[in-house]
Amino acid sequence: MKIIEATIHIVSLPNRRHHTWASKMTAPIGRHAILRLGTDQGIEGWGEAPAGITWGGSAMRYYGESPETVLTVASKFLLPAVAGCDPREIGVIHARMDKAVKGHPYAKAMVDIACYDLAGRAMGVGVSTLLGGSHRRGIELTHSLGIMPIEQCLEEAEQAVSEGALTIKCKTGLDPIRDVELVRRLRELVGPEIKIRVDGNEGYSHVAEAVRVTRAQEEYDILLCEQPVAGAEGLAAVALRIETPVMADESAWTVEDIWELVELGAAEYFSCYVTKPGGLFRARQQAETARRLGMMCDIGGSIETGIGNAANLALGAAVENAILPSVCPVSGPEGSARPEIAGIYYIDDLITVPFGFEDGRVLIPEGPGLGVEVDVAKVKKYSVAEAVGLDLGEGRVRKIR
Numbered sequence: 218m219k220i221i222e223a224t225i226h227i228v229s230l231p232n233r234r235h236h237t238w239a240s241k242m243t244a245p246i247g248r249h250a251i252l253r254l255g256t257d258q259g260i261e262g263w264g265e266a267p268a269g270i271t272w273g274g275s276a277m278r279y280y281g282e283s284p285e286t287v288l289t290v291a292s293k294f295l296l297p298a299v300a301g302c303d304p305r306e307i308g309v310i311h312a313r314m315d316k317a318v319k320g321h322p323y324a325k326a327m328v329d330i331a332c333y334d335l336a337g338r339a340m341g342v343g344v345s346t347l348l349g350g351s352h353r354r355g356i357e358l359t360h361s362l363g364i365m366p367i368e369q370c371l372e373e374a375e376q377a378v379s380e381g382a383l384t385i386k387c388k389t390g391l392d393p394i395r396d397v398e399l400v401r402r403l404r405e406l407v408g409p410e411i412k413i414r415v416d417g418n419e420g421y422s423h424v425a426e427a428v429r430v431t432r433a434q435e436e437y438d439i440l441l442c443e444q445p446v447a448g449a450e451g452l453a454a455v456a457l458r459i460e461t462p463v464m465a466d467e468s469a470w471t472v473e474d475i476w477e478l479v480e481l482g483a484a485e486y487f488s489c490y491v492t493k494p495g496g497l498f499r500a501r502q503q504a505e506t507a508r509r510l511g512m513m514c515d516i517g518g519s520i521e522t523g524i525g526n527a528a529n530l531a532l533g534a535a536v537e538n539a540i541l542p543s544v545c546p547v548s549g550p551e552g553s554a555r556p557e558i559a560g561i562y563y564i565d566d567l568i569t570v571p572f573g574f575e576d577g578r579v580l581i582p583e584g585p586g587l588g589v590e591v592d593v594a595k596v597k598k599y600s601v602a603e604a605v606g607l608d609l610g611e612g613r614v615r616k617i618r
Contacts, residue, residue, distance in 0.1 A: 218339055219301050220332075221610035222255040225292060227284040228599040230522060231564040236363040239390035239420030240467075241271050246520045247563055250287040250324075251596060254304070254331040257610070260338050262304065263591050264331030265525035266291075267492065267518065268323040272467075275419065275447035279470050279493075282323040285602075290324040292605050300609035304332035305339065307498045314495075322470070322495035329496025330528045330587070337586035344528065344587055348501050348535035355578030356516060356533040357542040358560050359384040359414065364391060367399050371406055373558055380559035383577035384412040384542035389430070390420020390445065397433040404437040412542060413438070417445035419467055424454045431459045441486055441541070444468065453483035462486055464541075466517060470494060472506045479510045488517030489539060491528045504536040515541035523548035523568030527587035530572075534581045547574045550592065567595045 230247035237243075252264040268282035282290075298317035299310050310332055314325050333344045345351045360377040362370045362385065374385050385403060389396040396415070403413055415434060421427040427445035434442075443464040445455055456463040465484035468474060470493040478484045487507060494500045507514060516533040518525065526548045533539045547560035549571025555561065556574060568589045573580035582588030 218260070218303050218305065218335075219257045220254060220299055220304055221257050221301070222606070222608055223296050224253045224604055224606045225288050226251045226596055226600045226604045227288060227602040228522070228567070228596060229601045230566065230599055233561055233564055236361070236520065236562055238364060238388045238416065239418040241269060242364070244269065244271070247522070248284055248601070249522060249525070250284040250291070250327055251522070251524065251567070252291065252327045252331050254328070254335060256304065256335060258339070260335055262331040262333070262335030262338065262586060263524050264327040264329065264334065265521055265528070266323040266327035267521045267525055269519060272519070274467055274470060280320065282321060286321070287324040287327060288605060290318060290321045291327060292607060294318045295324055295328050296607055296609060299328065304335040307332055307336070311496070311498055323492050325495040326492040329498055330491065330525065333497050333528070334586040341585050343583065343585060344497065344531035345534040345581060348497060348531065351534040351581065352537050353534055355573075355575065355580040356530055356539070356545050357384065357578050358382050358547070358574070359386045359515070359542040359544045360559050361386040361544045362388060364388045367395065367402060370399055371402060374403055375406060376557065377559040378407050378411055380556040381574065381577045382559040384414060384440065386544060387413065387415045388418065389415050390417030393421075393426060393430045396430050400434045400437045400439060409438070412440045414440040414443065414542075416443035416466070419444055419447040421445050424451055427455050428458045431455070431461060435459065435461055443488065449474070449477050449481050449483045452478070453481040456483055464488060464515070472503050475503060475507045475510065475512065479512065485512065486541060487512060487514050489514040489532065489536060490517045491525065491532055492519070497528060497532055500532055501535065504532075504538060508538040513538045513540050515539065516543040516545060518544060520544070520546060520562045522563070523566045523572070523589055524587065524591060526572070527582050527589045530579060530581045531587065545579045547579055548572050550595070565595065567591055567599070
């Protein structure tokens with residue numbers, strides 16, 4: 218089986234509401250690059266890059282990507298590098314991509330996801346099987362509130378919990394007084410059984426501020442404190458002075474980052490993404506390194522469409538140490554049977570059938586590859602730029618529009 222063609226779209230899904238965090242207060246979610254990859258056997262695979270230009274590591278360690286940079290890097294460099302490759306040979310795919318381009322993990326992840334989808338469909342197995350098998354059939358949902366007025370947060374959290382959410386994530390980092398008050402009132406509202414986690418997205422200006430806020434929040438029983446300040450050294454300084462486990466996110470992109478976090482004692486947990494390491498292949502390596510070092514994780518993401526979310530869920534099923542509640546949406550098309558609020562960030566989606574949601578968990582789709590069928594009409598409907606097509610057959614790279 219050989220890769221012979223590709224089409225890249227940039228789409229923008231309609232948001233249920235504006236969703237923000239400390240490092241992303243203006244740009245809307247849902248503007249992503251979508252890849253359709255074709256083979257000489259007529260099998261297609263789909264990939265996604267939910268790239269954000271403000272999203273990266275501290276001190277310029279990792280750079281932001283956008284849907285436009287993803288389209289350019291993938292069409293000009295990555296896809297020509299893997300033209301004619303067998304998508305089942307994922308190690309070869311990554312070696313070629315890494316030789317062609319330094320960095321740009323979101324662009325590489327888009328290609329990686331499409332290759333896994335192709336491989337699974339060709340072999341008649343799910344992506345989680347290709348990653349080593351499923352440890353679980355679903356991922357416990359964390360419903361993310363975003364940075365909103367407290368009253369709006371409380372109203373949304375109450376409905377999300379009534380619909381089955383077992384964990385609420387509070388985006389914080391911009392207003393210490395608001396951040397403590399929100400956790401206090403949220404605990405009063407949802408009671409002792411619902412888990413509450415906080416995520417500063419590097420928003421606190423210094424370690425002392427992060428420690429002061431987190432200590433005040435600890436009075437109301439928080440599950441974890443995610444990336445309150447920038448950098449592994451800063452996380453280590455916070456971790457020494459609070460009781461709550463620290464989770465690394467912006468400081469956990471690669472296998473090497475996991476080693477650094479452990480050596481510094483900076484975090485007990487990390488947020489394992491499909492995209493930050495450059496795809497499922499690298500994410501599996503990162504998660505296994507963390508497991509060997511005694512570090513647990515959730516499955517992180519950037520509020521993907523159903524395509525990328527299916528990849529997230531497959532990773533979550535296959536990673537033994539992915540035991541923490543995760544922000545994996547309940548993806549589904551408009552009008553389908555799913556919650557109104559819990560795990561819902563988009564009014565519509567690119568997939569034809571909604572993900573299952575039972576007992577507070579988003580179920581991993583069944584079926585070969587990613588286990589989802591893409592509605593091509595929806596891809597075209599929500600496209601916001603002209604699609605770029607590539608003829609990659611017979612060693613030729615030719616754009617088709």
